[in-house]
Amino acid sequence: MTRTGGALGPTAPAGTWHDPGALRALRTLHRSGKLAAEYGAVRGLLARMPPADLPAAGQLLSRVDPRTVRRHAPDVAVVAVAVTGHSTVAPVVAPLTAELARHGLLLEARVAPYGAYLQDLMRPPAEGLPQVTLCLLDAHTVFDDVTVPWRVEDVESAARARLALLGGAVRAHQEAGRGLLVLNTVPLLRRFTHQLIDLRSRARLGAVWREFNCGLLALAERYPGVVTVDLDPLVGEGVPACEPRTAQYARARLSDALLAACARETAHVVRASLGRGRKVLVLDLDGTLWGGVLGEAGPDGVELGAGLRGEAFQEFQRVVAQLGSQGVLLAVSSKNDEALVREALRGHPAMLLREDSFVRVNANWKAKHDNLRDIADRLGLGLDGFVFADDSLFECGLVAERLPEVAVVRVDDEPALHPSALLADGWFDLFELTEADLARAARYRTEALREEFREDVGSYEEYLEGLGIEVTLRPPGEADLARVSQLTLRTNQFHLATERLEVPRVADWLERPGRHVIAVRARDRFGDHGLVGALFLRRDGGLLRIDNFVLSCRVFSRGIEGGCVAAVLDFARSTGADAVTGRYLPSPRNAAFASFYSDHGFTVLDRDPDAADGKHGKHAVHFRHDLATRVPAPAHLRLDAAFGPFDAPRNGQGEQS
Template identity: 50%
Template sequence: MTVALEELRTLRDTGRLAAGYPRVAALLAELTDTADRPDAETADELRRCGGLLARLRPQDVLAHHPDTPVATVAVTGHSGTAQLTDPLVAELARHGLLPRLVTGDHGAYLRDLTDPDSPLRRCGPQLTLCVLGADAVHDELRAPWTVADAEQAWHRLLDRLHAVAAAHHADGTGALVLTTLPLPRRLTHQIVDQQQRALLGAVWRECNARLLRLTAEHPALTVVDLDPLVGESGPATDPRLALYARSALSPAILSALAREAVHVLRARQGLTKKCLVLDLDNTLWDGVLGDDGPDGIACGATLRGEPYAALQRVAKQLAAQGVLLAVSSKNDPGPVAGVLRDHPDMTLRADDFVSVQAGWQPKDAALRDIAGRLGIAADALVFADDTAAERALVRHRVPGAAVVPLGREPARHVDRLLADGWFDTPTVTDDDRHRVRHYRAAADRSRLREAGGSYEQYLRELGIELDISPPRRHELHRMSQLSLRTNQFNLTGERVPPERMAALCADPRQLPLAVRVRDRYGDSGLVGAVLARRDGAALHIDNFFLSCRVLARGVEHGCVSALLAHARDRGLSAVGARHRATRSNGRTRGFYPSLGFVPRATDTGEETHYRHDLAEIPGPPGHLSVRADFEGDTDAC
C-alpha cells in the first residue's frame, strides 16, 4: 500500500476526508511520482484511491473549501460504465478538481446525448464521456453474420454518432469525448476465411477513421483513439467483465481512457502548461558534465546515447508546436553553454531554449526565476528531472508546477514526458508555432528597457501599433485559446471554447473584436479580444482578455478608449462592462474605474457591473498608434 492510499484511508476512517481534500492532489501527485514502478501498479493504486474518493459528496468538500474548482462530468455508453468511476474520480482529483459525476442508464447513450431533457444534458457538464466498445457493433449482429453485415452495423453506428455530435454542437455544454472501437480477436476469429478476416480488419479501421474525422466537423468533439492505449496498457477487454458486468473495456484501458479524458477537460479549461523545464545531466544526456566533461557525456546515435537523443527530438517536436523549452541544471554556466553550442551530438541548441538556468541555486528558485523572466505563472511550468529529491523539492515549493518523474531507465523518459498530456490544446494556432519568436522579441524589449531612460520614453521608442477589428475566420481558434489560457488580464475569468466563439461571431447582436499588436521588434499577432454586444441604445462589454506579454504598455487602455469613441460616434447612450474577481485577475479590479466607468449601486459579491455615460472619453495613450475598424473586412466573421 502506498503512502497516498494509506493517508486517504486514515482521513476517511477519521471522518476528515472532506476537510482534508486540498491535500488529495498532492498525495496523488506523489503516488504518480514513481518513475521505476510498473505503470500497471500505479494505475491500480490510483483506482483504489478513486474508490475512496468516489464516496465523497461534493457538497461536503465545498462546505469546508467553497473555492474548490468543481468538474461536472457526465458518463454514458453503449455498455456498462461502472468500472470507469474510480479511475475517473482519481484523475480529476489528481489535477485539483472536485469530481461531480452524473452517470447515464445502461445502454441509453443515444437518449442521454440527444434528448435535451435527459439528466446528463440538464446537469450542464463540462465534460461528457461516451464509452464505446466492439459490442456497439457486435450486439447488432445475428449469427451467422458476414463482413458485409458488420460493415452495415458500423454505418448505422456512425449515423447515430453523427446525430450525437450534431445534437451536442446545437445545444450541448462542454466537451464531448467519444472513443474508437478496438477490434478484439474473439470477433475477428469468428471468421475462418482468412481473406474475409483481413477484409473485416480493413472495414473496421476505415470506420474508426471516419469516426476520428468527425472532430473536423464539430469543434466540441474529441475522439480518443483507443489503439495506442491498447498497445501500451494491455488487452482491450476482460472476458469476465464483458460477460458478467457488460463492461466493454478492461480496467487497464478504462484507467488510460480516464487519463485521456481529463487531458481533454484540462485543455478546454485553460489548464494547458506552457513551458517545459528540463534537467541536463542524465536527462538530456547520459553522464554528469562536471565529472565527465563534454567528451564524456553521450546523447547521440549510440546504445548509450540514443535514449537521450530521443528525448531531445521529442522536446524539439513539442517546441515546434508552441511549447517553450527551458533548462534548470546544477552545473557551471560556461560548460553548459559550450555543450549547447558545440557538442556534435546535441539535437537541441541554445536557440531552442527561452531560458537556460545553469548554476547552483535550488531548483525551485530556478523555476520561479524562469517563470518570472517569461512573464508566466509558475503553475504553467512542467519540470522533468531524473533526481527524486529535486522533484520533491519542486513539487512542494512550486505549487501547481507539474513534475515529470524520469527514472533509472532512460528508454522510458519519452513515455514519462508524454504520459500526462500537459501541453495538449484543442487546436495549435499560428501564434503557437511562433511563440519562441515572440519571446525572443520580448528579450529584445527587455534589453531596451534596461538601457536606461524613463518608462514613458521606453514605450515611445517601442513604436507600438494597435489594431482592433472583428476577427477573421481563421482567428477564431486563437481567440478561444486566449480565453482558455489568459488568467491575469481576463476581466471575468470566463473561458470561451471554439464552438461558442464561432456562435458569438455568427450572432448579429454581438461585437467580438480581435486585438493585434506590433512594434519595432516584430509582430506580436493576435494578443487579446474584447467581447462586446449591442444592447438597445447601449453597448456592453461582456469580457476582455489580453495576453500577459503585452500588459503594462497601454494596449488595454487603447482598446477601451477606441470602443468608447465608437459608441459615442454611433450615438449610443452608454457603454456597460462587467468585472468578475478571480484568484488570478486581482490586478484588474480598478481597470474600468480608471477609464471613467462608474459601478452600479446594486452590485454585490465578486461580480461588479459598470457604466460609462460617454460624457468624457479618455483618449488612447500617446505612445500608441491605434487603428480601429469596427465593421471588419469581407473575411471577418
Template identity: 50%
Template sequence: MSQRHGPRQARQELRALYDTGRLADAYPELPALLARLDDDGLDSAGRLLARLDPADVLAAHPGTPAVRIAVTGRSTTAGLLPALTAQLARHGLLLIGHTGGSGSYVQDLADPASKLYAHRPEATLCVLDPLTVWDRVRAPWQPYDVALEAERQRLLLAELAAAHAAHAPPGAALVLNTVPLLRRFTHQQTGLLQRCELGAVWREFNADLLRMADPATGIAVLDLEPLTSAGVRADDPRLGAYADAHCTAALLAAYAREAAHLARALRGDTKKCLVLDLDGTLWDGILAEDGPERIRAANSLRAGAFAAFRRTVEQLASQGVLLAVCSKNDLGPVARALAAHPDWPLDVDDFVGIVVDWGPKAEGITRIAAELGIAPSAVVFADDSAFECESVRARTPGTAVVALDDEPALHTEHLLADGWFDVPSVTEEDRGRAERYRERQRREHRQEGAKDYESFLRGLGIDVVVAPAQDHDSARIAQLSLRTNRFNLTGRRLSAAQVERLAADPDALVLAVRAADRFGDDGVVGALFARRDAAGLHLDNMVMSCRVLGRGIEDAVIGGLLYAAQAAALPAVHARWRPTAANAALRGFCPAHGFEPVAGPDEDGGGVLYRHMLADLRPLPAHVRLRLRLSPTEPEEVARCTPSSI
C-alpha cells in the same frame, strides 16, 4: 503531508483521511498525495474519493475548480466514475458526475429531457465499448456486413452529436472514442484474406470516428489504440457475459486518465513551459565531472536514448511549448556542451530561459516563470534526481513535476504520461510562441538601454488593430479566453464553437485585438466581447495575453472603444469586473479609464458593474497607433479614434 514515503504510505495516509472524515478538508493536498500512488493505489483512491460528496468539498474549499461530467455508453459505465474521480483529483479538479443506465446512450443523448442534460455537463463521455457495432451483426456474416453496420453506427453517432450540441449547455463537449477490434471477432473469419478485409473495414470505421473530432462543434474523440497497443486489455469476456461490462478495469482506468487530460485542456488548464534538467536528463553524464567535450550526444546506444528524448522535446517546442533549462552547473561549460555536437537537435537559442547556478532549483523555476511573465503553475519540471523533484514539489506548489529515472529510454514515456501540454487544437499563434517570447526578451534588452520607459515605448512602434473577428480567429480567441487569467475581466471561458456563435449573432460583437511592433508581429493578443442595445454598448468581457501587458496596449484598446462608441452616438458603455483567483489587479482597470460604478449587484453574482457616459474621454497612449472598427460596415475613419491623426 509527508513526501518522503512511497505508494504504500500514501495509500495509508489517504485511508486515514477518509476514516477520520477529513478527506474533504484535505482536498487541496490530494494532488501531491495522489502523485505518489501507483496504478493500484489510484484504483483504491478512486473508490474512496467516489464516496465523497462534492458539496462537502466545496463547502470546505469554495474555490475548488469543479468539472461537471456526464457518462453514458453502450453498456455498463458506472465503473468509470471512480477512476475518473481519482484522475481529476490528481490535477486539483473536483468531479461532479452523473452516469446513465446500462446501454442508455441513445436515449440519454437523443432526449432533451433526459437526466444527462438535466445534469448540465461541461463534457459528456459517450463510451463506445468493444461490442459497439458487433451487437448488431448477425451470423453468418462477411466483412461487408460489418461495414454496413459500422456505417449505420457512424450515422447514428452523428445524429446524437447534433442532438448533444442542441440540448447540452453551450460549449459542452461530446467525447467519443475509437473502438478496439477484438481477436475473438477477427478470427471468426477463417480466410486470411477476409480477415484482412475485416481489419481494413474496422480501421476505416475508427478513422471516420477520428475525423468527427472538431473543437469548433464541440466533438472530441479519444483514440484508444495507443492504450491497447501499450498492453491494456480491452475486454473481459466473463464480465461482458455476466455483468454487461465489456471494458476491462484497466481500459477504463486508462480511458479515465486520457479523459482527465482532455478535461484540463477544455478548461484551458494547459502548461506553457517545460523546464529541463541537463545531467542525466538531456544528456548522458555529469558535466562537472566529464567536461563539455566528453558529454555524449548520440554515439552509443544509451546516448541514442537521450537523443530520442531530445527529439521529443524539440517536437513539443515546435507546437508552442516553451523550453527552459534549470541546472546545477557552471554556465560556461553548459554553453559549450549545448554547442558541442553537430547532431544535437537543440541549442541555446531554443531555450527561452536558462538558469545555471548552484542554488535551489525551486528558486530557478520561480525565476524562469517570472522572466516569462507566467505563473509557476504553468511550468512542468523534468529531472532525474528524486531529491530535486521532491524539493520542487514542496517549494513550488502547482508546478507539475515529471520524475525521470536512470533509464533514458523511458524519459519520453514519463514526460508524455500526463498530457500537460494538451490543447484542443494547435494554432499558428502556438507554433510561433517561442519566437514571440524571444521578441519580448529583445524588447526588454532595448528597454534596459533606453534612457527612460517612455522613450522605450515610443521606440517600439506599436501598431494595434481592433476589428470584428474572422472565422479563422475563433480558435485563437477561444484559447485566449480559456488560458488567460491575469487580464480576464470576468473570468468567462468560451469554446471555439461559442466564439463562432457569438460572432454570428447580429446583436453580439466579438472584436479581435492584433498587435505588432518593430520586433515582430504578435498576432491576435486579445479579444473584446460586447453587445449593443438601447442603453448603449455592453462590454461583457475583455481578455488580453499577459505577454503584451505593460506596453499600454490594453489602455489604448479600452480607450479606443470609448472613442468609437462616442463616434457611433451611443449613449454609454457598460462593463463589469468579476473577481477570479488571478484577476484582482483588474479591479481598478475600468475606474482608471473613467468608468463609474453602478449601484446594485452584478446580475451574475459578485463583482462590480460600471458605466461610462462618454462625456469626458481621456487621451490615448501616444506611443500606440490604434485602428478600431466596431463592425465591418463602419468606416475606418470613424474607428480611427485616437485624439490625434494617425
C-alpha cells in the same frame, strides 16, 4: 509536501519519488470523515501517489458528496460530467474522479442507464447541462446489430449504419450547445476476428473496423466541441481491452484498466478545455538530456548519439524538440558551469537541442526551485504553466515541495523510458494548434531584445515611446477563432470575466445580432506580437456591454488595454449608445485587475440587471461609463480600430444572455 521525515514528507522512504504512504493518508482522512473538509490536501496526495494506487484513491474520492466538498472548499473548480455509453459505464467514475482531482478539479458525475447513449446525445437541452459528456463505445456498439451467422459484409453494413446514427446524435448534441463531448475509438477484439476462419476475411474485417474508427475520429474534425480519444495507442502498449467475465456478466465491455487509461486521457481533455494546459518545459541536463556529468566528462565526453544509451538520450532530445516545434517553451535549469553548458549546446555534434532551442538557460549552482522562479519571472508566466523534468529524486522532491504548482516529471536512469515519462500526462495538450503557438518561442526570444532596450533608456515612458507600439482592433476571421478561443481558455491574469469559450461559442458570439467579438493585435519595432487579446461586446438597448476582456500576459503594462477601452468607448459613442458597462468577475489569478475599469473612468454600479438571476455570476462587479467625457488612447500607441457595422438585436430591446 512537508519535509518532517524523508525527502518527500513524513511517510516517504528515502530515495523514493512516489510515496506509498499517500494512499494510507487518504484512507485515514476518509475513515475519519475529514476527506471533504481536507479536500485541499487531496491534490498533493495524488501527486505523490504511485499510479497503481490511483484507482483505489478514486474509489474513496467518488464516495464523497461534491456538495459537501464545495461547502468546505468553495473555490474548487467543479466539472459536471454526464457519463453514458453502449454498455455498463459506471466503473469509469472512480478513476475519472481521481484523474480530475490530480489537476485540482472536482467531479460531479451523472451516470446514464445502460445503453442509453443515443437518447442521451439527442435529447433536448435542459437546465443544469453538463459541461462535459463522456460517451463510451465498445465493440458491441456494432456487433449487437449483427446476427449469426455473419460475414464481413454484415459487419460493414452494421458499422456504417451505427456511424450514421452516431453522427446524427453528435450533430444534435453540438447544435443544442450542450458543451464538450468526448468519444472514443473502439478496439477490435480477437474474439470477433477469430470467429472468421479464413485469413482474407479477417484482413477485410480489420479494414472495415478501421474505417469505422476513422469515422469516429472524423467527428472530432467536423465539430470543434467534440474530442475522440484514440484507444489504439493504449491497447498497443499493453492495456487489456476487455475482461471476458465482467464483459459477459456485468456488461462492462471495456476493461477496468482501459477505463482507467481512458479516464486519464479524458481528464487531459477537460484540463485543456479549461485552459489549464502547461506552456513551459524546464529540463535538467546531466542524466536527463545527456548521460554523464558535464563538469567531469567535459562537453565532448557526455553520453549522446554514440552507443545504445547515447542514442536513447538523443531520441529523448528528439521528443523534446518535437514539443518545442509546437510552441512549448523550452528552458534549462542545471547545476553546472554556464560556459561548459553553452559550449556543449553549441558544439556537441550529436546535440539536437541547441542554445537557441531554449528561451532561457539557467546554468548555475542555485537551488532548482529558485531557478524556476527566475525563469517564470523573466518570461512573465505563472508557475502553474510549468513542467519540470529531472532525473534526481532529491531535486524532484524539493521542487514539488517548494513549488507545488509546478508539474514535476521524474525521469530515472534509463533514458529509453524518458519519453514515456514526459508524455504520460499530456501536460501540453491543446484543443487546436494555432499560428500563435508556433511563433511563441520566437516571440519570447524577441522579448529579450525588448528587455535590453528597456535597460538602455532612462524611463519607462521613454521605453514605451521608443517601442513604437501599433494596435489593431478588428472582428476576427474564421482562421482566428481558434486563437480567440485559446486566449479565453488559457489566460488567467488579465481575464476580467474569466469565461472559457470553446470555438463554437466564439463563433456563436459572432453570429448573434447585437454582439461583437473584437480581436486585438499588436506589434512594435522588434516584431509582431500577433493576436494578443479579445473583447466580447453586447448591445443591450442603449447600453454597450463589455461582457469579457482578455489580454495575453505578454503585453501587460504597455497601454494596450487602455487603448482598447478608449476604442470601445468611441465605438459606443459613434453608434448612439447611452453608456458602456464592464464586468469584472474575481478569480484567484485576476485580482491585480480588479480596479481596471475604475482606473479608466468607469464608476461602480450597485447592481446590474443581469446579476439578478445569476447569469453573470453572483460575485461579479459591474461598472458604467456614461460617455460624457472622452477617454483618449495612450499617446504612445498607434491605434487602428474598426469594429464593423453596427448591428442591433432583432427585437430592438436588447437581449438576455
